[in-house]
Amino acid sequence: MLIETHARTGHLDFVRSYAEELRTIYASVRERLFSPARICMALAQAAEFDGDDAAVKRYVFEGVTLLKAMLERIPDEETRASQAALPFHRELLLRDPANR
Numbered sequence: 001m002l003i004e005t006h007a008r009t010g011h012l013d014f015v016r017s018y019a020e021e022l023r024t025i026y027a028s029v030r031e032r033l034f035s036p037a038r039i040c041m042a043l044a045q046a047a048e049f050d051g052d053d054a055a056v057k058r059y060v061f062e063g064v065t066l067l068k069a070m071l072e073r074i075p076d077e078e079t080r081a082s083q084a085a086l087p088f089h090r091e092l093l094l095r096d097p098a099n100r
Helices: 002-008 012-032 036-050 053-072 077-085 087-095
Strands: none
Touching (some): 002 012, 002 036, 012 036, 036 053, 036 087, 053 077, 077 087
16 A cells, blocks of 8 residues: 555655565565565555566466465455455455456
8 A cells, every 4th residue: 555655646766665675575584474465465566556567467476376375274264255355465366367
């Protein structure tokens, strides 16, 4: 949401700087992050505003893959549905090419 807000208000330098910081964090400690799928969504949004379609596809694919794996580990259907309905998770799932 931070990236989208700044991009829509024309602060593209901030978006690029923030995205670079996120890429560094994601690359160095991805396995320890609380929500790597959410970071993938933010990076996909930043790439989208930068016009980098290949990066958008890469981050969406990676985010969807991570999200689906996380959702599969949740045994309770209600909790799984609640997690999938979170805005950043829902957006990733809507962008999943498998759902088109």
